[in-house]
Amino acid sequence: MSGYVVDIARATRVSPSLSLGVSPRGATALLRTSRAWAWLQGRTFVTPDDVKALAGATLAHRLGLRPEAELEGVSVGQVLQSAVDSVPVPR
Template sequence: AVLRRHAEGFSPRDLDAAGLAPVVTVDEIHAAQRAAAAVSVADDVLGYVVDLAQATRRSPSVQLGVSPRATTALLAAAKVWAWLGGYPAITPDHVQTMLVPTWRHRIRLRPDAELEGVSVDSVLAWVVQQTRVPV
């Protein structure tokens, strides 16, 4: 059915033809982005994010840990999560909540670890457990 619609000229960019209407304006999206970007981050929480990233590189099951870009993505996701919850600053809990969905696809396991049944989620749980949480 999907291919038939495309063959008949369906364009996923034509929202009106798809029967979709916007629920927010572009200005509202930009305002939300600015508000989330304004959520503050204490130095000890920044250090925590760095420590988590470094821990992915120390895991014996990991061939390739998260990159600096993945680390900034986690910070941005934690800021959005905090903003959505009405918090003026991110906490380690915000970081931990967003860690798996942000980093799950950014880690490459060692082939032998995969053969042993190790999952990225279990590695990330280990990373959180092994990393000191700022108080």
């Protein structure tokens, strides 16, 4: 699952709408919150749905939107959702 989280972080770093993508610490935070969420759900493993469910709350404040994107009315949440959707879910 860590590879999936790294791929999401990488997708934010190459997004043309962002001036600042997710850092390695941000990716680690997403993995840790996903593990905690899975544990609270009574599981010993993380699913891609756990990662997707927590990506917004864990990563949104870590992203920097480009001024051009902000003027176009694009939100950080939209860009993050697009980055998450662009990463193939591991099987």
